[in-house]
Amino acid sequence: MVRRSRRDDPEKILKNLISLLERFEEKLVDSDLREQVQSLVPVNHKLRDLGGSLIDDVQADSARDRILAYLRKYPGVEVLGDELMVVAGISEYARRIRELRVEQGWPIFTGLAIKEALDDDLIDNHVREPEKKYKKDNYILVEDKQDRDSAHRWNLANEIRKSKDGVKSKLLRYFRENVGKRITGEELKYLAKGRSEWARRVRELRTEEGWPIVTRVTGMPSLPVGIYVLEEDRQAKVHDRKIPDPVRIKVLERDKFSCRGRDCGWNYENANKGDHYRTFLELHHMEHHALGGSNTLENLITLCNICHDKVHREKTPAVELLKLLED
Template sequence: MTRHPKKNDPVALLRQLKDLLSNFERELQSEDLRKKVLALVPANTALRSLGSSLIDRRFAVSARDRILFYLQKYPRTIISGNELMVIAAIGEWARRVRELRVQFGWAIVSGVTAKEIIREEELPFSDVDLSAMRPSEYILLDDQQDRDAAFRWNTANEIRRRKSSVRDKILEYLIKNVGKKITGEELRYVANNRTEWARRVRELRTELGWQVLTKMTGMPELPIGAYFLATTRQAPEHDRVIPDQVRRQVLQRDAHKCLRCGWSHERWNPSDPRHLEAHHVDPHGRGGENTPENLITLCNICHDAVHRK
């Protein structure tokens, strides 16, 4: 009686797979298509078992655990979907990746989302080129789990079902999570996977004055691909016309600190939910230009005080 190898014994599984493929050579001579297909079923099962056996069961038991283990072993590395399929050893591996990303709070970004973020935010990477990612590739940006993600996922799931515009859904989700770091993947999910989601986030910031911050637009301590709504207060209309590129330049020049009181986002807390704004030295209403030379960084408290004077 043939002894079946253990599912966690890669050497024995490889031996079994070789035997099955060797026997399949004879089946190739058959004219019966179904007979050939059925002969490959055990080989396919053995191949999947071999893939799952590459990670010791002491570290990862389920397909989802194996995917996470693999991504954590190679953080900030572009991983193909085929790699994850081999490790997961199940047909629904992509769903497990989505669960890790949306429900369990792991910062896994797909090639589709990476390109959308880069196109709207011009986010640079010094050690990896996200623009080269294919749609079926993934990268773990941060090895820290966001444990509040499961609670936010329920909110996201509720909002995405509503019959409203993509921008309205994103804004509602941001307001419900004001003062919390959320990911681009969450916003894409809320937007029902519409590719326009990143553009709508930019519109909320630059056209409607919502203080949606990213690593490159006001909050450098945020991880790449994360978003943060600092307050439910919209910026004054005269400050909404400042291009993101100019705003970034001003914030970087002023070391991301208020030039009046020295406040920075490193001191942000729920009891003092300030944010940084760009203030026109020569007022915009009197012809002041949106140039770095005519703009300085102020926190919203100091900004309001200056305008009251």
């Protein structure tokens, strides 16, 4: 049976640990190998007790609770797996992290999942430090917020993962089953059976197939790094699909992530929860793409879905839309 760490006053544990180490020093001189190893067993136990006692939260009695308490002290910060092993007081800390993620809905990412999203340019370069190298065995609590619906989503992900469909089809099915919900990169990576292509496939769904999947820099700046939302279960019209991400980001930044429609100004920050119709931002070609209009900063304007539909319905000319950018 695995021994659980015993929490106590850290100073008291430290004194006991020093005493054990002093006795071990004597074993090194005149004992055989097995006696030396056996004398280190209680030292190892005390070290785990010490690590588990560093979290002073009285509610953090289990290894899982201590891991969560530690991560919540440093949200958004890459934490070494070894740090979590210390505060957990057990070697099987990775299983406890998975429980926190899958069963309790805490958005805990491995460094690898963050790296894969960043490497495929789904997150703009200014979001991270250029020299930062996220590592596989490190962890990040990307947001100090629990998602209580996550257990249901993970069960669904497990079902979809077993299908014989390709990665992109699995991802799209999962998004369409969770319209408007925050989905983590860890969920998408799991659907792809750990393959790094998941990030590229999400990008293709957005830029090539026109599904309105937004991230922190592609439409919804309030999102944490590594979180994705399918805003609506519909594809953009064919001529609006292939706007390159670098151009899309520049347009959104120029327009301050807000609708430039006449007397509108809607964005995710000032959204009225009672407005169930105005729900997301889209880019509109002032000179229609189907008629030769280019995917350039000068030919694109940010509109909410309501204003976008209105512009198409009323066939608003490009010259009037250009005036909106000047206002």
